[in-house]
Amino acid sequence: MPASKRPQILVTGAAGTLAQEVIGQLRESCDIVAVDFREQVWLGDDIPSYCIDFNKRVxxxxxxxxxxxxxxxxxxxxSSQETRLRRYNANVLGTQKLLDLSHKYGVSRVIILSTYHVYxxxxxxxxxxxxxAPLKAAGLTMDLVDSVELENLANIYLWRYPDLNIAILRPCNIVGPGVRNAMxxxxxxxxxxxxxxxxPMMQFIHxxxxxxxxxxxxHGEKRGIYNVAPHDWVAYQRALELCGCSQLPIPSIPPVLPRTVLRLLNLRRFPPYLMDFFKYPVIxxxxxxxxxxxxxxKRSLDDIFHYYRENKHPV
Structure with a gap:
């Protein structure tokens, strides 16, 4: 009796640590094709990898x-990467192209990574x-418009094409080894x-x-929109203390002052809209x-903070 066909999965964002961990878990049971528009990455001889713009015919x-x-x-x-126009082309127009092709070629499962920042x-x-809850981010800052539009677009396809079985994930702060975001x-x-x-209280997921x-x-069958977060949270200043960070208090007004201090700390990729997330809790x-x-x-807050305490400047 012939063996059943292994699922064929396209994974985008292959240059990122998260994508590579996902690929590492699925490669034994699935045939993976990796794509990233920024660079081509080598993931082994068994995984084809491409550097392709989603909006290109190829x-x-x-x-x-x-x-x-x-x-x-x-x-x-x-939002800490690329210009606003380039982000829009990739996040919104590129995702629309991806979803159109998924529908055209009979893809039966689509998973889209979003962010809790859309709230x-x-x-x-x-x-x-x-x-x-309503997505308020687009009304607060232009830097998150493309993230909210990406979600709105995915939501349209979720209901228009139920055969795609779309699941949209909104995780809290993703942290840990290899992560290069602002947090x-x-x-x-x-x-x-x-x-x-x-x-403010904050949530972290390893x-x-x-x-x-x-x-x-x-592996699941449910479709829809899902928050992804642990059931515990911690105050931001307490998190810094547990990570062994000394705190540099800065006034929240005028707005230009915090951004100036962040530049002095060499946090040039720190997006300005995040300032509000350091004022108000988003749990x-x-x-x-x-x-x-x-x-x-499986990883507790203690595990997360221990890593940062023992590995300063790990990324």
Whole structure:
């Protein structure tokens, strides 16, 4: 009796640490094709890897050649990267192209990585934000418009094409070895800025747990929008203390002053919109994802902070 065909999966954002961890977990049971528009990465002789812009015609050739069963879209550009126009072209137009091709070529599972930042940081946020909460970020800053539009676009396809079985994941702060976002940069430094008078509660998820969550989503059958977060949280200043960071208090006004100090700390990739996330808590409710996919983080906050305490400037 012939062996059953292994699923063929397209993973975008292959140059990122998260994508590579996901690929590492799936490569034994699936045939992976890796894509990144920034650079081509070598992931082993068994994994074809390409550097392709989603908006180029050659991208469709991959769908013709490999007949993908699933797409795991981890290639969202963060607001600390690239210009606003380039982010829009990649995050919105590129994702639309990806979803159109997925529908055209009969892909049966699509996973899209979003971010909890789409909720926006405002003083009137509820204590726990569930998936039904409005996405306020676009009204607060232009730097998150493309992230919100990406989500709105994915939501349209979620309901228009149920055969795609789209799952949209909104994780909290992803941190850990190899992560190069703004939060990881702060926790890995010897000193970190804090806004005077503010220490909002924050959530952190280890990159290994986030990779586990994505793999669980691939194996699961549920579709929809899901927050991904542990059930605990900690005050920002306490997190810095546990990571061994000395604190540099700065006034929250005028707005230009915090940004100037951040530049002095060589945090040039620190997006200005994050200042509000260091004022107001944005705590997301991850219970729906935990229940629907059987997810429970294996790495505690102590594990996360121990890593940063023992590995200063790890990225």
């Amino acid at each position: 991208f469709e050739d991959l769908f013709r050649r490999f007949h993908f069963d699933g797409v795991i879209h981890l290639g969202r550009i963060m 926006g940081a405002v003083p009137f946020n509820p204590a726990l934000i569930d998936e039904e 990881s940069t702060l926790l890995s430094g010897e000193r970190a800025p804090v806004l005077a008078g503010f220490s 990159i290994d747990d986030m990779a586990d969550a994505i793999v669980l989503t691939w 997301i409710d991850g219970r729906s994802f935990a229940e629907d996919f059987g997810f429970s983080p």
